[in-house]
Amino acid sequence: MKKFVSMLTAGALALSLVGCSDSNEKASSGKSGSDEKVTLDFWVFGSTGYQKLIDEYQKDHPNVKIKLNEGELNDMHNNLFTSISAGSGAPDIAMIEVSQMEKFKEASERFYNLKEYGADEYEKNFLDWKWQQGQSVDGSFQMGFPTDIGPTAMFYRTDVLEAAGLPTKPEELSAKLNTWEDFYEMAKTVKEKTGKPMSDSPELVFNALRDQQSEHYFNEKDELIIQESVKDAYDYTAKMIQEGLVGKNSLWTPEWGSAMADGSYAVMPGAPAWMMGVVKGNAPDAGGKWSLTNIPEGAGNWGGSFLTVPKESKHPEEAVEFISWLTSPESQLKSFNDMGLFPSTPDVYENEDFLGTTDEYFSGQPTAKIFAEAAKSVKPVYMGKNYAIVNTEILTALTNVATKKADPEKEWNKAVERIEKQIGRQ
Known part of the structure; x- marks a missing residue:
């Protein structure tokens, strides 16, 4: 953005x-x-x-x-x-x-x-x-x-998936990605066949999982509830990182932008409609190598x-x-x-x-139609005034797992401690 x-x-x-x-x-x-x-x-x-x-x-x-x-x-x-x-x-x-x-x-x-x-x-x-x-x-x-x-979808590199022997047509790819377990299995195939991670950003994977939940960090009473579905999203992402299926690039860094152009990973899950412009800006010569389809198990909004x-x-x-x-x-x-x-x-x-809006950069896909369908499936969620505090600390923990090979459970516990201290000062 x-x-x-x-x-x-x-x-x-x-x-x-x-x-x-x-x-x-x-x-x-x-x-x-x-x-x-x-x-x-x-x-x-x-x-x-x-x-x-x-x-x-x-x-x-x-x-x-x-x-x-x-x-x-x-x-x-x-x-x-x-x-x-x-x-x-x-x-x-x-x-x-x-x-x-x-x-x-x-x-x-x-x-x-x-x-x-x-x-x-x-x-x-x-x-x-x-x-x-x-x-x-x-x-x-x-x-x-x-x-x-x-609204969010999954952007993907057709050349990387083709090299892994996987479908490159959106409807065929989507049919193989009904669940996050399917995503995990496909990630292993991509890694085995190409040596590349499924995704390069821990944040995008975590966001995609989190945003499918009806509750995120707080309930409507402003009570912290991250030990439930959010912890599951964290654990899934951390597991993918540890197995080399998710890279370590942070969003908005030069490395993150360069990876879009280089095709050094397969997919961007949880990418919002406005990120199409970000991809084009970072990878102007990669038109036709990018496409998009649905995210496993539903869309979110960013x-x-x-x-x-x-x-x-x-x-x-x-x-x-x-x-x-x-x-x-x-x-x-x-x-x-x-x-x-x-x-x-x-x-x-x-x-x-x-x-009828299509985008040749994204392999001629009907981008407006895809994102419209995603928008209609988004679940309402209460965010809470301290949403940014929680989000920052959880992403810090995942970044440490990715860049420092830190223990995921210890990082989670440290993040929860920091969150509770900051919220307590509000």
Whole structure:
């Protein structure tokens, strides 16, 4: 996802956001259908391509001006949290990435409840699990409208699988990978025939297994529950590492990128739709050597965002009107066609042009159709505000198993100890 994040310095971002939130810039309150001018400050991160849609919206709503401010993911979220905490400087509309949502839900009193502005009317537009991610546990508070998502599939190198004597057509490969036990057996074949690991990243294997579970690190009472299915995912990944079936490259490292181009492993399980661009960027000359199919036992989701309306806004009605338009099936289809943002609106999945989207780099596969089917199978999951803490420590343990040949059980116990200490300080 980092490939799509535009890099701005924190200082420059802070100045631009504060400047655009100056109360002198904001017009008096009024509906977009009146003669009064309304200015909406809109903070986003990454390369969304939203300016094109904003221009379209402003043509149909001449009394509404939307000022788009694009920043780097962490800087934008930090500035937003600082602003809402201080009660000054927040925008009218703020994009929040899914991994950050629980933290901001803790400060839900600083945001408008979109249910009070007709959110229930739009719920039918979205995937159930995605809509749930944007609301409180009891469903009484709708924090944001969903934008894009990151349904996952399995990317694979056709040349590596062919060298191992395995199927290279997606439907034939998928038929041989119904379970994770099948995955393990195929990994042994790849290793025996080619000397290469099945996958080069412990994180991708672990993520793929974890994301198929209905619960991850916390239950809805915020109780730590990693000793159950998450431990099984950890043990499976560690076993694959120890047997040389999974490599040791960490995501986003130069080695990880080079391996995509070199074909030094067979598959990338749990790869989200937006990672197609990452693969192309790291391996521009490997077109046709990559393809994709389903993950054994079901898909997960990695990434996506929500549009929220901070309480500081003096124009909540206009803000909600705009974000409901920007996240509509029609607008999300345009975002997909322009920027590759995968829609969270299943109506788009019925569009013939959308379903007909293919990618020659990925062996001409109907990529949109594959990811749409994956999106419909994702299970809703509660993440919790301390999700990142747990995830980081578990991945640190797996990295130590891979790079230092550390004992998996000892590393797990150390990770649990670190997690409990950090959560205890919250």
